[in-house]
Amino acid sequence: MESLKDKIAVVFAASGEIAGAVGRSFAQHGAKVYITAINLNSVKALAKEIEANGGRAEAGKVDALNEREIDNYLKMVVAENGKLDMVFNGIGSYYRDAGSGTPTTMATFEQFMNPLQRICGSQFLTSRVAARYMIQSGSEGTILLLTASMSRTKTPNMAGFASACAAVEGLTRVIAAEFGQHGIKAICICSGAIMETRKIQGMINDFSDSQVFPVKKWLRTTQDLIFLNQGLH
Template sequence: MTNLKNKVAVVFAASGEIAGAVARSFAQHGAKVYVTARNLDAVTTLAEAINANGGWAEAGKVDALDETGIDSYLKKVVAENGKLDMVFNGIGTYYKDAGSGTPTTMASFEQFLHPLQRICGSQFLTSRIAARYMIQSASEGTLLLLTASMAKSKTPNMAGFAAACAAIEALTRVMAAEFGQHGIKSICICSGALLETKKITGMINDFAQLAGVPREEMALRYTKFDILKATTSLKQLGETAAFLVSENGVVFNSHVVDIDCGKFNIL
């Protein structure tokens, strides 16, 4: 499992469960991984775990919404390695801040814009700055973005979050068209609800209370459209990410790759 040997990766928002899983898979496949987040303690713990497992990781404090901080950190990485092979941004948002679960007629303009500014805005910043350094260093790397299946499902009370998810997919295609001339790939992972994550567990609990139904009944709503009756794991998402940034992953350039084992209600 060394298909990423000698590759240099930067993972933003690596304190989150998804980005952490991606960082671990990159390292397991041989990449040199820089893990960053606003919470330095969290990514330091992640880096220590990766190193203890035989990988290479270094932690850094970076806010994935701070353009200057992103630029400074990527400049440092390229100065140390002479290249930048892949960037992944796992930034998320708290569903209440995004107005999720609130009817569109009741959601505030600020709630609608919040996920657009936070998750789509952050993907824009980290990807475009990374592309600049990939172009300068002739790295021919991969920009790996993250979105959610809300972009392609018909779910009420999710206006802001769904709009942001769709925007990230569009951004992926635009960047693939722009940066392809420099050998840079742009790919988007579209994740379904990962039931093992704290975020989804919390949402299920909250929505069950709001709806006045048992938690088990609410949890079934997240799986009733499964085609294979299988549940996607964080490890599977991480392994998929590692494949997409490998040489074989080039076949998915500009594509949105669904990671949900197949859903009847997803376009």
């Protein structure tokens, strides 16, 4: 299936499992994919994998928190292709840096702000720079942002991360209203915890150890809490 044939896509933070999977999917559906991350070797390996499977991919080193690097890279992409059809940013935050699992009364201001600056801040940067080039080139493309279901649950000890998730959703609504007049779509993908990822596995094991909970019991308790908060249980 080539529903994205001849589309030009850029994926930021593609060294992570989620963004890497998005890059693979874009390529499988026919898009030419530019995959970027701070870890250039990681995205080079991903580009080779995509090409080995018949896709088209190029790797680049970009810090998704550095607006100059984002701007220079997207400028290059548009110069090479004359357009920019899709942008996805899969940046995340390490739960320890965000104070996740720490009671709100004990978390530092720096821990609270970390996911807001890192996650929402990066989405802000990549979205607005992408929009500039989409407008300039008349691309009428799609900007995909990523958040998590934590924005809608009542989970304790996750103040910074939950606030960042909600902020990304608010940002998406604003840029959809602003950029829509240029034919640009802004879509926010809201995911639950993807248990296979390294960050979630690390968090589960650490939380389980710190609370003297077996991993299976920790998972069951967490899932029950999410269902209750969403009114699904």
